[in-house]
Amino acid sequence: MVMTNLATRQMPVSGYGTRQAVGAELTKLRSIRSTGRTLFATVAGTLLVTILATNSFHHHGRGLARGFDSTNQSLTGMAIGSLAIGVLGVLMITGEYSSGTIRSSLAATPRRPLFLGAKVAVIGAISLVVGEILTFACFFTGRAILSGRAPVASLGQPGVLRAVLLTGAFLALLGMFGLGLGVIIRNTAGAIAAYVGVVFLLPVLLQTLNGDGNPGRFAPLAILANSVAAVVPQSGQLPATTGFLFMALYCALALGIGVAVLGRRDA
Amino acid sequence: MFIAAAIPYLGPMIVVEGLTKRYGRTVAVDHLSFEVTPGVVTGFLGPNGSGKSTTMRMIMGLDNPTSGWARVNGTTYAELRWPLREVGALLDAKSFHPARSAYDHLRFLAKSNDIPRARIDEVLEIVGLSEVAGQRAGKYSLGMGQRLGIASALLGDPGVLLFDEPINGLDPEGIRWARYLLRDLAAEGRTVFVSSHLINEMSLTAERLVVIGRGSLIAETSVSEFAARASLDAVRLVTPMTALFLAALDDAGAVTRMEDDGAITATGLSAAQIGDLATDRCLTVHELSPLRGSLEDAFMELTHSAVEFEAHSHSVS
Numbered sequence: 001m002v003m004t005n006l007a008t009r010q011m012p013v014s015g016y017g018t019r020q021a022v023g024a025e026l027t028k029l030r031s032i033r034s035t036g037r038t039l040f041a042t043v044a045g046t047l048l049v050t051i052l053a054t055n056s057f058h059h060h061g062r063g064l065a066r067g068f069d070s071t072n073q074s075l076t077g078m079a080i081g082s083l084a085i086g087v088l089g090v091l092m093i094t095g096e097y098s099s100g101t102i103r104s105s106l107a108a109t110p111r112r113p114l115f116l117g118a119k120v121a122v123i124g125a126i127s128l129v130v131g132e133i134l135t136f137a138c139f140f141t142g143r144a145i146l147s148g149r150a151p152v153a154s155l156g157q158p159g160v161l162r163a164v165l166l167t168g169a170f171l172a173l174l175g176m177f178g179l180g181l182g183v184i185i186r187n188t189a190g191a192i193a194a195y196v197g198v199v200f201l202l203p204v205l206l207q208t209l210n211g212d213g214n215p216g217r218f219a220p221l222a223i224l225a226n227s228v229a230a231v232v233p234q235s236g237q238l239p240a241t242t243g244f245l246f247m248a249l250y251c252a253l254a255l256g257i258g259v260a261v262l263g264r265r266d267a
Numbered sequence: 268m269f270i271a272a273a274i275p276y277l278g279p280m281i282v283v284e285g286l287t288k289r290y291g292r293t294v295a296v297d298h299l300s301f302e303v304t305p306g307v308v309t310g311f312l313g314p315n316g317s318g319k320s321t322t323m324r325m326i327m328g329l330d331n332p333t334s335g336w337a338r339v340n341g342t343t344y345a346e347l348r349w350p351l352r353e354v355g356a357l358l359d360a361k362s363f364h365p366a367r368s369a370y371d372h373l374r375f376l377a378k379s380n381d382i383p384r385a386r387i388d389e390v391l392e393i394v395g396l397s398e399v400a401g402q403r404a405g406k407y408s409l410g411m412g413q414r415l416g417i418a419s420a421l422l423g424d425p426g427v428l429l430f431d432e433p434i435n436g437l438d439p440e441g442i443r444w445a446r447y448l449l450r451d452l453a454a455e456g457r458t459v460f461v462s463s464h465l466i467n468e469m470s471l472t473a474e475r476l477v478v479i480g481r482g483s484l485i486a487e488t489s490v491s492e493f494a495a496r497a498s499l500d501a502v503r504l505v506t507p508m509t510a511l512f513l514a515a516l517d518d519a520g521a522v523t524r525m526e527d528d529g530a531i532t533a534t535g536l537s538a539a540q541i542g543d544l545a546t547d548r549c550l551t552v553h554e555l556s557p558l559r560g561s562l563e564d565a566f567m568e569l570t571h572s573a574v575e576f577e578a579h580s581h582s583v584s
Contacts, residue, residue: 015348016380024379031371032364099364103329104372104419107356108379110328110345266330 021118042084050077050138054145070152074142075229085127086195089178094188123175131171135164159231167229173251180254280458285335295321297482303460308453310473311462318482319462351380351423357416357430365405390418409436430461446472466566480570502538504531505554
């Protein structure tokens with residue numbers, strides 16, 4: 001006998017659901033070495049850039065302008081974190097397509113919205129936790145380097161805690177945005193290129209247009225750097241909450257298109 | 268609350284009805300209808316590119332049919348409550364991540380369907396991968412990859428199993444092992460549906476056959492019926508002493524038939540036996556040659572027109 005007696009087998013009536021799908025996604029993510037490497041790159045790269053940015057400011061920052069935003073300066077490194085976390089989101093699904101795992105996955109979890117929902121939950125939760133830890137680490141690292149040389153903010157001052165918390169949460173949006181692009185494009189290189197294009201190059205591109213109303217401010221990295229991570233409101237930029245909601249909208253758009261095409265396409 | 272999963276049911280476990288898949292103007296599967304019943308191995312036979320894999324992917328809900336439907340356990344695959352515990356499938360040689368170990372691959376599958384962890388070790392043992400389960404699957408040979416695929420299919424202890432070309436990449440010992448495994452699974456009352464382009468392999472493994480060519484059903488039959496269609500081993504004989512030889516062959520129990528060119532086609536005796544008969548009876552033989560009729564021939568004959576049409580349509584496009 002290869003397996004158990006068919007007639008005596010028992011199964012719970014309810015069937016698989018969110019718990020099973022999320023458990024599978026967590027196992028998948030944990031069992032691939034590139035996950036740890038990407039997260040390490042996220043943390044190391046972010047902190048390194050924050051250290052460099054705040055340190056160089058200390059050296060060349062003579063004649064400080066009034067309204068210097070030490071929090072914003074400390075969170076500079078999050079640009080690198082944005083890249084790494086997006087790549088993690090992309091790889092979560094494009095790795096399945098390139099390896100063929102997608103067929104195993106969908107055979108195990110055939111309800112595709114649930115399958116994608118579990119991935120969204122997992123990348124969202126992980127990048128939120130990593131994002132918050134990172135922003136607080138950046139904030140305190142930057143403050144330590146800047147203190148004594150420039151006026152530094154404390155978490156108790158108005159708008160500071162908001163900027164730090166929202167910047168961490170912004171990383172979760174970017175992780176999910178990367179996942180959404182990955183679902184739509186399926187190919188790793190293509191999806192990463194699209195992510196870099198939208199998040200990093202779009203602000204530059206829109207800035208050159210120099211159109212009325214500063215269209216560059218609607219681009220993801222501009223929202224992160226000038227709105228969400230800013231304690232001092234910057235002129236011509238979106239308010240922090242509005243910027244955050246715009247990014248949430250991009251994210252929802254990418255995932256919405258993603259779930260629609262995933263349901264229709266052959267695996 | 269628990270219920271017994273296997274309600275005694277003897278009808279077909281896989282039902283395919285009018286299943287059609289078009290890619291642009293190419294028709295991969297064309298109004299295909301058949302049923303697969305439990306308890307026996309059913310071979311899914313057809314030349315390469317005849318639509319076997321596409322059909323299996325549609326049964327698994329991975330590819331959407333252009334029209335028609337496929338049901339497993341009386342429902343569409345997407346509606347199964349515990350997919351892996353009801354249907355197991357080996358679809359491609361590669362459906363795992365090269366950076367993930369075999370054990371972790373099985374572990375995420377087990378998690379997705381609440382399959383106890385102990386079952387992972389069991390299936391690794393069954394397919395003989397226990398020793399290398401911790402290695403990255405990317406290092407596996409084609410045969411080991413195939414064994415991991417079979418382990419994935421068995422993981423949920425399902426009543427319905429689909430195997431797409433399972434012996435691809437297996438060594439001769441592995442092929443024999445897979446053959447016995449498939450038969451054992453069927454003998455346990457499971458529904459076993461296994462595709463192959465090799466009729467001789469199927470004749471050793473399967474009892475029933477679903478034969479397709481160019482996406483269409485050619486035959487839904489049993490292997491023995493299919494073999495009966497193949498011309499039996501015959502011997503061609505040319506002799507100047509036709510009447511005497513016919514009588515001698517008749518005495519020896521052979522069935523004979525006269526051909527247009529004056530040759531005798533005899534069945535029921537081997538060429539060697541007919542040679543001996545000629546010597547015993549002092550009969551002159553001008554030509555004596557065995558005619559090989561085989562399952563392969565029957566298969567080729569059945570699928571010939573389909574393959575020819577396909578080749579033709581390719582040359583036009």
